[in-house]
Amino acid sequence: MQLREDARWSLLIPTSMGVRISPAAGQPVHAANQFMLQVTSAESNVGSIASCLGQPVKVLTNFVEDSPIAQIIKSDLAGRHMAYEGPEIPQGGAWGYRHQFNIADSGYGGRGARVWNDRAGEVGRILDVKDFDLERIFGSEGVKLVHMSGLVAALSPETCRFCLEIARTAEKHGAAVSFDLNYRASFWEGREAELRTAFTEIAELCTVLVGNEEDFQLALGLRGPEAGGRSLTGKIDGFKSMIAEAHERFSGVEYFTTTLREVISANEHMWGAVLWHDGGFHVAEPRPIGVLDRIGGGDATVGGILYGLLKGWDAEKCMQFGWACGALATTFLTDYAIPADEDQIWAIWNGNARIRR
16 A cells, blocks of 8 residues: 655544543443543544554544533544644534534443434534645645545535545545445435445545445445355355455455454453455454453454554554454443553453563
8 A cells, every 4th residue: 555655644534523421330321320421433533543653643523612522522632642623613502513422331241232322413414625625634734544434424415525525635645545334224314325326436435445244235235245144254254255346346445354243241252353455364363352341442443454554564464453452442441442552452462461560
């Protein structure tokens, strides 16, 4: 993968930022009276790996003007060493715009995790390309790699155009594009033709394409795999079968990847990953990991892979690092990982949880 060496930004992330509230001490939402608030978005979760390990990362988003939630978001991004840019949108009264709320029960033991999204009035739904100087960002500043998500692209017709223009501008200026399909049926309802066309164009401009079998089928219209099943081995076989068709359709994509998960309990998962590159598959066979909070593991895996690509690592090393970043994220109460250094992540890959003094 060729990356622009003189670029100011290693990673550029368009996203809609919000906050997540979770009960303390692993309690279910309906029985809790104390909650922890944290900043969240799937896309910034991805960027957290690179930014905490020293790569310059920039977030493009909307903020609600004079909102204390917006200030919390800005402080959190700065604390993760991320730059940010975006317009301040007037709230417009009590029934106007706001940042999304995500309400999450992390689960415990035999009680599975549950997530409720409250996105009414979400300020990110009006992300507009005219509010961002893409020629400056991609041209004079320069970008190595853009990471986008289907969650943002499908929020509204405006965000769909926003993501399309970013992908087109990235190609114009020689920036690589990573796209996590993240198909959500509720986002696509009544907009199937519009979104299928947009997602297909973005995928055609991609260097890295992320998704499971369902994402590829429902977002891009590819056929289902010839092999597969509910077991993790079946899922690996199904993904391999799917990618053979996906690469034929999207020949410009250099990397296809997905994560693999089997839930033993809320606090123990079998965790795996698959990365395709240059005709070969690199597989982290599923193995057990301890889970404090499952949310964000997939995003961190993608973040680890992208970090490896930015560092110029080979595909096998990128896959290993990504797997370990995903396992690291599940040990945090936040849905993003904050790695201390590369060594911490490699210790997870090597199964070394011994104390370091």
